[in-house]
Amino acid sequence: MSSIYGKLFSVSTWGESHGEAVGVVIDGCPAGLPLTQEEIQRALDRRRPGQNSLVTPRKEADTIHILSGTFEGKTTGTPICLAAWNENQHSGDYAEMVNWYRPGHADLTYDLKYGFRDYRGGGRASARETLARVAAGAVASKILKLSCGTEILSWIESVGNVKANIDPSQVTAEAIEASPVRCPDSEASQKMAALIQEVRMAKDSVGAVLALEIRKPPVAIGEPVFEKAQAVLGGAMLTIPAVKGFEIGEGFAASTMRGSEHNDVIRFENGGYHTLTNHAGGILGGITNGETIHCRIAFKPTATIAQEQETAGCDHQNGKLIARGRHDPCVAVRAPVIVESMAALALVNLFLEQKARTFQF
Numbered sequence: 001m002s003s004i005y006g007k008l009f010s011v012s013t014w015g016e017s018h019g020e021a022v023g024v025v026i027d028g029c030p031a032g033l034p035l036t037q038e039e040i041q042r043a044l045d046r047r048r049p050g051q052n053s054l055v056t057p058r059k060e061a062d063t064i065h066i067l068s069g070t071f072e073g074k075t076t077g078t079p080i081c082l083a084a085w086n087e088n089q090h091s092g093d094y095a096e097m098v099n100w101y102r103p104g105h106a107d108l109t110y111d112l113k114y115g116f117r118d119y120r121g122g123g124r125a126s127a128r129e130t131l132a133r134v135a136a137g138a139v140a141s142k143i144l145k146l147s148c149g150t151e152i153l154s155w156i157e158s159v160g161n162v163k164a165n166i167d168p169s170q171v172t173a174e175a176i177e178a179s180p181v182r183c184p185d186s187e188a189s190q191k192m193a194a195l196i197q198e199v200r201m202a203k204d205s206v207g208a209v210l211a212l213e214i215r216k217p218p219v220a221i222g223e224p225v226f227e228k229a230q231a232v233l234g235g236a237m238l239t240i241p242a243v244k245g246f247e248i249g250e251g252f253a254a255s256t257m258r259g260s261e262h263n264d265v266i267r268f269e270n271g272g273y274h275t276l277t278n279h280a281g282g283i284l285g286g287i288t289n290g291e292t293i294h295c296r297i298a299f300k301p302t303a304t305i306a307q308e309q310e311t312a313g314c315d316h317q318n319g320k321l322i323a324r325g326r327h328d329p330c331v332a333v334r335a336p337v338i339v340e341s342m343a344a345l346a347l348v349n350l351f352l353e354q355k356a357r358t359f360q361f
């Protein structure tokens, strides 16, 4: 099970949902980066369960501890180990999952692969693992912010059929966090919140699309063939639990456009190149052109729902399962910070590769 991501800024996540703790070891973080526990905690607080009635009621403090790799508030260049102890686990909620495979979840595929599984809370397939990505992402985001002024934002663009109507370039971090569903269009946000409550009451769940906007990305990062920036970014997004789709720029809509409409006019002005439009989404030939990178990420509805479902068990019987437990009715509401973190981890690796490539004597 590959739990290691990235070559130059490498993160290794560890821990299970109902084990002792979850965390990450970051190897390759440059020395001298100012880093405090508080700034990592701020990112984790956005992912935390129990924030409002639209997410899982599990109450986990998710307090992060820096166990190694910093001295006097700065990174030392040695491995950084970040850990959060697991609290408030209700392993009894998963008693049915010892025998029955949840439709839509990873219980069956883990058994097919390993023949033995930690069924408590979904074990390693639980989104609790993403806590580690968010902790590491806070460090990666800081490197990009300090080196290039990069700002990475993600928000909910649609929940089910309810869509936001908003100009992405005007979205701010404050407007996203002001909404209980993390949608900066306040009218759509209210409708989305109502829809999530409705599916929760119906013991069901709903999917969503997230926008990802990377402003002032490092220019000329991304490798031209197998490590194209869009491939690395898309790959990173598709590692997030429950993600089913990724689009960049116009995405699938580009297939219905004409070249004359889709091509972005290039201008040289004020000492630099820029494009008048951004249908490409900030990447051409696998390399960033400096324009904002714009992506969309589709999340499926939560697998574990409280209504009776037909399924099969590990004893080869067919039967019915009513899953218990405290689940998110729409997992995407807690996902923007996870999307931002995976984007930061993808970009920081490409950035450091480009730094190595352009090394001058």
Ligand SMILES: Cc1cc2nc3c(=O)[nH]c(=O)nc-3n(C[C@H](O)[C@H](O)[C@H](O)COP(=O)(O)O)c2cc1C
Pocket (backbone or CB within 6 Å): 056, 104, 105, 106, 125, 126, 127, 130, 240, 241, 242, 243, 300, 302, 303, 304, 305, 326, 327, 328, 331, 332, 334, 335, 338
């Ligand atoms: C923030 C977040 C929270 C999640 N919470 C739940 C949950 O409460 N219940 C659940 O069944 N799945 C939840 N998931 C999704 C599962 O982890 C995921 O569907 C499962 O591991 C199977 O993987 P797959 O959907 O990528 O194939 C969550 C995902 C994210 C990103």
